Amino acid sequence: MKKYNVISALKIFVLITFSFLFLFPTVWMFVTSTKTVAEISAEIGTMKSFVPNFNYINSWLEPYKEIFNRFNFSLHFFNSVFYSFVIVAGSLFVNSLAGYALATFDIPFKKYITGALLILIIFPFQSVLIQIFIIIKEMNLTNTVWGLALPHIGSAFNIYLFMVFFKKIPKELRESAHIDGASDWKIFTKIAIPNSKPIFLTIGILVFVGSWNDYVWPLMIFTETSKYPLSVAVNIMNETKPIYLNQVMAGLTITTIPILLVYIFGQKYIMPQNTSSGIK
Amino acid sequence: MDKVRKNINKSGVLNFFFCSKFLFLLPAFALITVFVIYPLILAVGYSFTDYYLLKPNDVSWIGLDNYIEIVKDKYARSAFFNSAKYVIYIVPLQVALSLFLANLIAKKSKVNTFFRTAFFSPYILSIIVVSLLWKNILDPNAGIFNVFLADLGFSKQGFFTDPDLALPTISFIILWQGISFQMLILMAALQDIPSTLYEAADIEGANGWQKFKYITLPSIKGQLVFVLIVVTTGTFKIIIEPLVLTNGGPDGSTASILLYMFDQGTRYRQIGYSSAITVVFAFMLIIIAAAQRKLFKEE
Numbered sequence: 001m002k003k004y005n006v007i008s009a010l011k012i013f014v015l016i017t018f019s020f021l022f023l024f025p026t027v028w029m030f031v032t033s034t035k036t037v038a039e040i041s042a043e044i045g046t047m048k049s050f051v052p053n054f055n056y057i058n059s060w061l062e063p064y065k066e067i068f069n070r071f072n073f074s075l076h077f078f079n080s081v082f083y084s085f086v087i088v089a090g091s092l093f094v095n096s097l098a099g100y101a102l103a104t105f106d107i108p109f110k111k112y113i114t115g116a117l118l119i120l121i122i123f124p125f126q127s128v129l130i131q132i133f134i135i136i137k138e139m140n141l142t143n144t145v146w147g148l149a150l151p152h153i154g155s156a157f158n159i160y161l162f163m164v165f166f167k168k169i170p171k172e173l174r175e176s177a178h179i180d181g182a183s184d185w186k187i188f189t190k191i192a193i194p195n196s197k198p199i200f201l202t203i204g205i206l207v208f209v210g211s212w213n214d215y216v217w218p219l220m221i222f223t224e225t226s227k228y229p230l231s232v233a234v235n236i237m238n239e240t241k242p243i244y245l246n247q248v249m250a251g252l253t254i255t256t257i258p259i260l261l262v263y264i265f266g267q268k269y270i271m272p273q274n275t276s277s278g279i280k
Numbered sequence: 281m282d283k284v285r286k287n288i289n290k291s292g293v294l295n296f297f298f299c300s301k302f303l304f305l306l307p308a309f310a311l312i313t314v315f316v317i318y319p320l321i322l323a324v325g326y327s328f329t330d331y332y333l334l335k336p337n338d339v340s341w342i343g344l345d346n347y348i349e350i351v352k353d354k355y356a357r358s359a360f361f362n363s364a365k366y367v368i369y370i371v372p373l374q375v376a377l378s379l380f381l382a383n384l385i386a387k388k389s390k391v392n393t394f395f396r397t398a399f400f401s402p403y404i405l406s407i408i409v410v411s412l413l414w415k416n417i418l419d420p421n422a423g424i425f426n427v428f429l430a431d432l433g434f435s436k437q438g439f440f441t442d443p444d445l446a447l448p449t450i451s452f453i454i455l456w457q458g459i460s461f462q463m464l465i466l467m468a469a470l471q472d473i474p475s476t477l478y479e480a481a482d483i484e485g486a487n488g489w490q491k492f493k494y495i496t497l498p499s500i501k502g503q504l505v506f507v508l509i510v511v512t513t514g515t516f517k518i519i520i521e522p523l524v525l526t527n528g529g530p531d532g533s534t535a536s537i538l539l540y541m542f543d544q545g546t547r548y549r550q551i552g553y554s555s556a557i558t559v560v561f562a563f564m565l566i567i568i569a570a571a572q573r574k575l576f577k578e579e
Contacts, residue, residue, distance in 0.1 A: 011384060015384055015385070023401055045424060093307075120312065124565075127538065128319035130545030130555065131323050135315070154307070156312060159308055183300070184301060184304070212406065215406075216519060
């Protein structure tokens with residue numbers, strides 16, 4: 001029995017240590033964003049820098065107000081929301097159509113098309129950044145939302161995920177509609193989509209998080225500062241002198257909040273069980 | 281001629297292209313052709329030229345010169361070595377630690393829900409946030425970690441400026457964020473193992489290590505291989521962290537393959553040379569993918 005207690009104590013110690021290691025940067029980010037510069041430098045190196053100061057709760061939002069004035073943060077926030085919306089909407093539309101076609105239609109060379117898609121998944125977007133940039137430049141789409149979004153919309157991986165999901169919808173549903181004279185398009189919008197909310201949400205969330213976090217591509221195609229999304233704007237903020245730590249942390253916190261909300265509300269759909277299911 | 285057309289029609293090819301079914305595929309295939317397949321073809325084509333971004337009309341074929349240059353270029357060589365180092369530093373530790381932590385919190389309980397949330401928290405931060413956060417925490421002068429070190433009587437460390445420290449520091453940051461997701465995958469796998477297996481082992485008098493080796497490991501082998509593959513390919517593709525934290529420095533000691541490719545293409549505008557690096561990288565991806573297929577087939 002005694003040995004057992006030692007092991008549990010050790011286990012709890014390990015768990016608490018790791019919790020601290022994983023939590024402290026995020027806690028510090030939030031806490032620092034609510035303090036004045038004077039407070040931060042007075043408390044640096046002490047445990048106080050991880051605890052918000054409730055005496056000054058009224059001035060917590062001051063750094064946030066500052067960055068909205070100093071860096072036009074609302075503009076970049078709106079940019080990010082807009083870009084993500086275009087990419088998510090486009091990607092759900094285009095890839096679900098293709099996934100549905102591959103899952104249900106009688107298409108010549110279907111096996112080869114699916115095989116080719118699986119091969120294309122190997123090559124990540126980042127590896128052909130330069131070539132895509134040249135294509136976008138030739139199309140005169142730099143500094144536009146289309147230049148940012150179009151290369152992100154068509155995705156072999158998402159087509160594949162849609163295809164796997166649509167294959168699970170019972171054939172009978174489609175066939176009975178077909179006999180009633182419904183067109184392919186009607187069957188897709190009236191039967192397939194309403195029965196596939198989970199996959200639309202899962203892929204929608206994955207694409208949203210991906211586009212919200214995208215950094216290198218917007219950095220390449222936007223030369224006008226006013227078009228930058230949040231991810232690029234916060235990095236500029238971190239390098240624009242004078243650098244105020246509370247303002248930088250406020251910027252990082254704002255960048256994080258939308259993703260946090262998406263994860264809280266979409267929890268059910270993004271658990272890794274979904275992503276790795278079928279592997280056993 | 282008529283016969284040919286008839287034959288084609290029989291197989292449905294002609295019908296297919298003129299009916300609505302093809303329209304379902306068209307948008308996605310157009311986008312993938314233009315933004316995935318065509319760039320890959322361009323990369324191969326450019327890699328045999330001296331294409332310089334500012335002189336698009338003065339491009340000539342130079343054969344394999346770019347590829348020879350990769351071998352000769354000290355910084356290109358170190359970028360390839362750096363990527364290998366990232367893989368060696370990150371992959372084993374990340375897989376081992378996520379398995380270790382998943383084991384500790386697999387049992388469903390209220391306390392474990394707290395720990396799970398804590399361990400998962402880095403995952404919701406974007407890469408740029410993680411990079412800037414740690415950049416400030418580990419800042420050589422004002423970073424809380426260095427102030428803490430100084431208070432303990434140690435000297436301050438240039439985590440991003442010391443050539444011996446920069447790459448391990450970036451590896452740590454990537455590891456710090458990456459563990460969470462892999463941990464959840466392995467945790468779900470552990471929870472799927474039927475408890476009767478362990479009960480039977482208890483009756484046989486097996487100890488903890490034996491249970492881990494003969495029950496746990498074989499049961500989650502599939503997910504372990506999956507995690508191993510995801511982490512390896514993910515680590516291979518890193519670009520944002522070194523770009524933001526060190527810009528590849530000091531003296532190219534943290535540049536990954538993709539960052540070096542990106543740098544050559546954007547900052548130095550050497551599209552031809554950059555494309556050659558992309559082609560080599562793509563070949564490495566193909567080899568890795570083939571190895572993965574083999575691993576999965578053995579499963």
